[in-house]
Amino acid sequence: MSDLDQFRQTVHAWLEENCPPSQRRPITRDEQVWAGKNKVFPSNDAKLWFERMRDKGWTVPEWPIELGGGGLDERQAKILKEEMKRLGCRTPLFDLGIWMLGPAVLEYGTEAQRRQHIPNIARGEVRWCQGYSEPGAGSDLASLQTRAEDKGDHFLVNGAKIWTTNADKADWIFCLVRTDPSAKKQEGISFLLIDMDDPGVSTTPIELISGESEFCQTFFDNVKVPKGNLIGELNKGWSVAKSLLKHERKLMAEIGGDTPGPSFGPVQAALEYVGLDSSGKLKDRGLREQLVNHEMAFRAIGLTHFRSFEERMNGVADNNVPLIMKYVGTEESKRKEEVLMAILGHRALGWNDAEFNDDELLTNRGWLFSKALSIAGGTSEVQLNIIAKRVLGLPE
Amino acid sequence: MTLVLNEEQRLLKDTAKDFLTRVMPVTALRKLRDQKDELGFNPNHWQQMVELGWASMVLPEAYDGLDFGYMGLGAVIEESGRTLAASPLFSTVVLGSTIIIEGGSEEQKSTFLPQIAAGALSLALALEEKPHHQPSDFAATAVADGDDYIINGEKLFVLDGHSADYLIIATRLQAGTGLFIVDANTDGIERRRHHLIDSRNAATVRFNQVRVKASTLIGNAEQGQDILNTGLDYGRICLAAEMLGAASECFERTVAYLKERDQFGVKIGSFQALQHRAAKMFIELELSKSVVLDALSAIDEKRADLPQLASLAKARLNDVFELITNEAVQMHGGIGVTDELDIGFFLKRSRVATQILGSSHFHRDRYASLCGY
Numbered sequence: 028m029s030d031l032d033q034f035r036q037t038v039h040a041w042l043e044e045n046c047p048p049s050q051r052r053p054i055t056r057d058e059q060v061w062a063g064k065n066k067v068f069p070s071n072d073a074k075l076w077f078e079r080m081r082d083k084g085w086t087v088p089e090w091p092i093e094l095g096g097g098g099l100d101e102r103q104a105k106i107l108k109e110e111m112k113r114l115g116c117r118t119p120l121f122d123l124g125i126w127m128l129g130p131a132v133l134e135y136g137t138e139a140q141r142r143q144h145i146p147n148i149a150r151g152e153v154r155w156c157q158g159y160s161e162p163g164a165g166s167d168l169a170s171l172q173t174r175a176e177d178k179g180d181h182f183l184v185n186g187a188k189i190w191t192t193n194a195d196k197a198d199w200i201f202c203l204v205r206t207d208p209s210a211k212k213q214e215g216i217s218f219l220l221i222d223m224d225d226p227g228v229s230t231t232p233i234e235l236i237s238g239e240s241e242f243c244q245t246f247f248d249n250v251k252v253p254k255g256n257l258i259g260e261l262n263k264g265w266s267v268a269k270s271l272l273k274h275e276r277k278l279m280a281e282i283g284g285d286t287p288g289p290s291f292g293p294v295q296a297a298l299e300y301v302g303l304d305s306s307g308k309l310k311d312r313g314l315r316e317q318l319v320n321h322e323m324a325f326r327a328i329g330l331t332h333f334r335s336f337e338e339r340m341n342g343v344a345d346n347n348v349p350l351i352m353k354y355v356g357t358e359e360s361k362r363k364e365e366v367l368m369a370i371l372g373h374r375a376l377g378w379n380d381a382e383f384n385d386d387e388l389l390t391n392r393g394w395l396f397s398k399a400l401s402i403a404g405g406t407s408e409v410q411l412n413i414i415a416k417r418v419l420g421l422p423e
Numbered sequence: 424m425t426l427v428l429n430e431e432q433r434l435l436k437d438t439a440k441d442f443l444t445r446v447m448p449v450t451a452l453r454k455l456r457d458q459k460d461e462l463g464f465n466p467n468h469w470q471q472m473v474e475l476g477w478a479s480m481v482l483p484e485a486y487d488g489l490d491f492g493y494m495g496l497g498a499v500i501e502e503s504g505r506t507l508a509a510s511p512l513f514s515t516v517v518l519g520s521t522i523i524i525e526g527g528s529e530e531q532k533s534t535f536l537p538q539i540a541a542g543a544l545s546l547a548l549a550l551e552e553k554p555h556h557q558p559s560d561f562a563a564t565a566v567a568d569g570d571d572y573i574i575n576g577e578k579l580f581v582l583d584g585h586s587a588d589y590l591i592i593a594t595r596l597q598a599g600t601g602l603f604i605v606d607a608n609t610d611g612i613e614r615r616r617h618h619l620i621d622s623r624n625a626a627t628v629r630f631n632q633v634r635v636k637a638s639t640l641i642g643n644a645e646q647g648q649d650i651l652n653t654g655l656d657y658g659r660i661c662l663a664a665e666m667l668g669a670a671s672e673c674f675e676r677t678v679a680y681l682k683e684r685d686q687f688g689v690k691i692g693s694f695q696a697l698q699h700r701a702a703k704m705f706i707e708l709e710l711s712k713s714v715v716l717d718a719l720s721a722i723d724e725k726r727a728d729l730p731q732l733a734s735l736a737k738a739r740l741n742d743v744f745e746l747i748t749n750e751a752v753q754m755h756g757g758i759g760v761t762d763e764l765d766i767g768f769f770l771k772r773s774r775v776a777t778q779i780l781g782s783s784h785f786h787r788d789r790y791a792s793l794c795g796y
């Protein structure tokens with residue numbers, strides 16, 4: 028047996044023993060455990076599962092052991108992910124620090140910054156949010172205006188950020204701020220960490236079409252930020268942000284699958300809500316065509332994720348493939364939601380109405396939520412620009 | 424399941440690319456067309472392909488094959504798509520030898536396979552009877568008569584049908600499907616070559632009271648359809664590999680043109696209206712690569728989901744090849760509709776390849792049924 032097979036067996040056995048049965052059922056949004064000073068556990072089992080995974084370092088399997096991670100290599104981490112999926116184990120901890128900030132601090136942070144922030148993220152002690160976009164800086168992110176003035180021993184921050192996900196619940200925020208207003212767009216930007224408890228920081232939620240308001244506006248009014256909170260070099264924040272955007276895009280490409288939604292997939296829903304005729308085909312041929320188109324595209328995307336992984340493992344990585352995944356992943360997620368809406372017909376249209384079951388109610392929530400996927404983390408149009416210029420080398 | 428080529432397979436692909444661009448570029452096909460070549464392929468080129476081991480690549484070692492697998496052959500076929508190389512490789516090796524390997528008797532295998540490996544014998548599959556692909560319920564019949572069978576019927580769109588040494592004929596038996604491997608010059612067989620838009624070969628083949636020995640039956644009536652289906656799935660996957668190569672080439676030529684053509688004082692590739700369409704084509708090609716590789720590995724690993732992957736690959740490449748050839752013509756503008764430019768050859772090949780072994784409609788329908796809806 029190879030070392031990896033051995034590893035898989037060990038992982039499987041450990042999960043079997045340590046993951047409570049209640050933590051192996053599909054997760055709903057209310058059951059997610061988010062990091063933070065004041066964590067809310069939906070149940071004792073969720074707390075137990077989180078603590079066991081945390082103590083194993085498997086909240087962040089690939090981070091260094093001495094900083095609270097699991098010390099696994101990419102192949103081992105993939106095996107852990109696969110075995111968790113096979114047993115249906117829930118993600119024990121949710122946090123932007125894990126997905127986005129952590130990798131950037133590991134790459135760009137000083138030793139002191141790594142020691143200050145990484146273990147806290149790994150252990151779920153601090154909840155992070157992201158401050159990139161501004162009311163006047165969306166797709167054109169580099170035009171951002173939030174100022175951080177050098178006041179000798181600290182920065183003085185003034186400005187407003189928008190689409191700061193869960194900023195009202197976060198303990199810290201990582202921000203892009205303008206530190207040199209005279210420099211060309213990208214060149215005067217720095218990457219700054221700000222404690223949300225600092226005087227002058229305030230947030231307001233924004234209500235979305237899906238009825239949710241996880242996005243906020245965040246305001247900075249003469250906020251004093253210590254110099255030690257600068258990640259990477261002064262005025263070089265854009266490269267930190269770009270490296271971090273890669274993580275966000277990867278996340279956005281995968282998030283379609285992790286988003287709380289109905290318990291059925293489109294095929295299962297079609298069998299239930301449309302049904303088969305005597306030839307074993309869906310009764311509605313138009314819907315069948317729509318469904319099979321989605322299913323085939325979905326499979327092609329899954330295979331491409333896998334190919335990309337295999338290429339990295341074999342040292343023949345084509346760096347262009349990850350660039351397409353944000354676009355295809357989010358566009359196909361939107362299509363899937365449209366297919367589901369079509370399959371459920373008017374049963375998908377209920378809003379907070381007890382006439383409809385949970386799956387039906389979640390269907391339109393998922394559909395509305397999906398509309399944000401191709402906007403957040405770089406719109407589909409921006410992704411196509413990047414592919415055209417960076418991959419195909421088409422002129423400006 | 425593996426989606427990357429190993430060292431040997433990559434080397435093979437490079438060799439194939441080198442040979443094909445040097446010896447069999449698109450101009451070679453253009454020449455066959457302009458000279459109204461009788462055969463429809465260059466036997467000298469085919470002989471060189473055989474010497475490179477391409478005819479024997481997927482055959483078992485016991486029959487002089489290399490047993491190198493379809494990941495390898497697929498890589499070669501993909502490259503052959505880039506230059507639109509015309510040869511008997513697809514009909515003889517992919518369709519023909521698969522059916523013999525899957526269902527043939529020991530005698531049939533030892534008679535035909537070593538000859539195929541040596542490039543000494545070509546095959547054609549006589550299958551279609553209607554304007555659209557139909558892999559079962561044949562009207563052509565084979566009726567037992569003593570130790571013989573009598574075959575009657577008409578087969579259309581028989582690839583390489585006019586030049587093949589032997590035909591594999593799909594017929595309806597009293598109970599089931601009968602596949603017969605028959606000398607193409609047997610009495611009662613009448614072959615008419617057709618000229619198609621892609622400048623390659625297809626023929627109408629009539630069978631008029633053709634008397635064949637029972638030993639020409641591959642497998643039996645009960646297995647016939649399964650044997651045929653396997654051969655067709657291998658064919659669909661390899662054809663998808665060819666289409667991937669052709670679509671990639673057509674796309675790359677188009678992107679190169681976007682970078683060189685000036686209008687309004689700038690390169691037309693700077694226009695966002697064209698950039699986004701080019702980016703979408705790139706995306707479709709990347710997804711297609713993964714699908715084709717997985718389908719090829721499904722053959723080598725004899726996976727149970729092979730039929731699904733065959734339909735996934737063929738439907739996708741039908742669509743993508745159509746999209747890219749249409750866009751290639753449009754983005755080239757006026758010169759795109761001239762015969763002087765090779766793009767037209769890709770456009771024409773796309774539509775022929777789509778009709779071979781099933782359109783996108785056929786394969787989406789099949790995929791859905793295979794998935795239980």
